[in-house]
Amino acid sequence: xxxxxxxxxxxxxxxxxxxxxxxxxxxxxxxxxxxxxxxxxxxxxxxxxxxxxxxxxxxxxxxxxxxxxxxxxxxxxxxxxxxxxxxxxxxxxxxxxxxxxxxxxxxxxxxxxxx
Amino acid sequence: xxxxxxxxxxxxxxxxxxxxxxxxxxxxxxxxxxxxxxxxxxxxxxxxxxxxxxxxxxxxxxxxxxxxxxxxxxxxxxxxxxxxxxxxxxxxxxxxxxxxxxxxxxx
Numbered sequence: 001x002x003x004x005x006x007x008x009x010x011x012x013x014x015x016x017x018x019x020x021x022x023x024x025x026x027x028x029x030x031x032x033x034x035x036x037x038x039x040x041x042x043x044x045x046x047x048x049x050x051x052x053x054x055x056x057x058x059x060x061x062x063x064x065x066x067x068x069x070x071x072x073x074x075x076x077x078x079x080x081x082x083x084x085x086x087x088x089x090x091x092x093x094x095x096x097x098x099x100x101x102x103x104x105x106x107x108x109x110x111x112x113x114x115x
Numbered sequence: 116x117x118x119x120x121x122x123x124x125x126x127x128x129x130x131x132x133x134x135x136x137x138x139x140x141x142x143x144x145x146x147x148x149x150x151x152x153x154x155x156x157x158x159x160x161x162x163x164x165x166x167x168x169x170x171x172x173x174x175x176x177x178x179x180x181x182x183x184x185x186x187x188x189x190x191x192x193x194x195x196x197x198x199x200x201x202x203x204x205x206x207x208x209x210x211x212x213x214x215x216x217x218x219x220x221x222x
Contacts (some may be wrong), residue, residue: 035211037159045151045159045202045213061210095158099149100206103170105158 002026003087004096004106011112017084022096029077035099036070036081038092039108046057046092051079086113117141117205121214128193129222136188136202136217143184147207150179150188153201162201163188195221 007021022034036048049060051070058070069082079096093108118141128134138148146166151159161170163179166186176191177190192196198221 001135044216045153047203047204047211049210059209097158099204100162102128103149103161103164105160108158 002098002102002104004098004104006094006096006106006109009110009112011114012086014087014113014115016086016113017082018086018090018111019080020079020082020094020096020111021084022079022106023046024079027098029072032098032102033100034052034070034072034079035097037095037099040089040092040097043092048081048094053079083111086111088113116142116202116210117208117212119203119205119212119213119214121203121217123217124215125218125220126220127220130193132193134190134193134219136201136203136219138186138188138214139184140186140205140207144205144207146181147205148179148186149204149206150186151202151204152197152199153202159202193219193221198204 003025005023010018014019030053032103033050033052035050036047051058053072059069071080091113093110095108096106098104116146120139122137136193148166149161150163151161162173169177178189180187201217205212
């Protein structure tokens with residue numbers, strides 16, 4: 001069965017970077033775009049962008065442009081999302097997901113940004 | 116960017132009630148819309164895809180419809196396990212955008 005297993009919670013200081021991993025199994029990794037969504041505490045869902053695991057092509061939402069980097073490792077079927085220059089506003093749960101055409105989500109990774 | 120205006124932001128209803136949640140897109144999105152249910156501490160789960168199609172495994176009391184520019188999620192008979200926050204997501208054009216969410220509670 002399809003599984004997306006994300007890395008564990010992180011606590012970072014303002015200005016630092018965080019890299020979240022999403023290890024996949026149960027499907028052809030390079031066949032489907034991987035999407036990243038975040039959710040600040042008590043807030044709604046915020047779509048961040050996607051990566052095409054086959055080509056490495058990416059799309060980033062403009063508000064994250066310059067701070068976010070999505071990559072993949074096809075040898076381990078793992079996707080990554082790195083966010084830099086962290087502020088307290090980046091405190092959130094970050095999800096990897098296969099939302100098109102199917103619907104599979106990772107368990108979420110809590111990133112806390114605090115001095 | 117396409118704005119998805121979701122209403123209401125919260126809703127309280129009785130078990131067995133018929134409830135509806137609406138998303139209006141700021142421009143045409145064809146049927147490129149999904150409805151998601153999110154329970155506390157869990158990842159979202161899609162209930163409806165392509166605006167009107169029931170996701171495999173989703174209870175049949177959930178349905179999606181279109182009325183003009185409005186996309187509607189309807190629960191035909193509210194159950195206690197439906198307590199959750201519901202979101203729409205348009206995937207017609209980048210950036211994909213979610214509605215603001217509707218928190219559904221039982222009276």
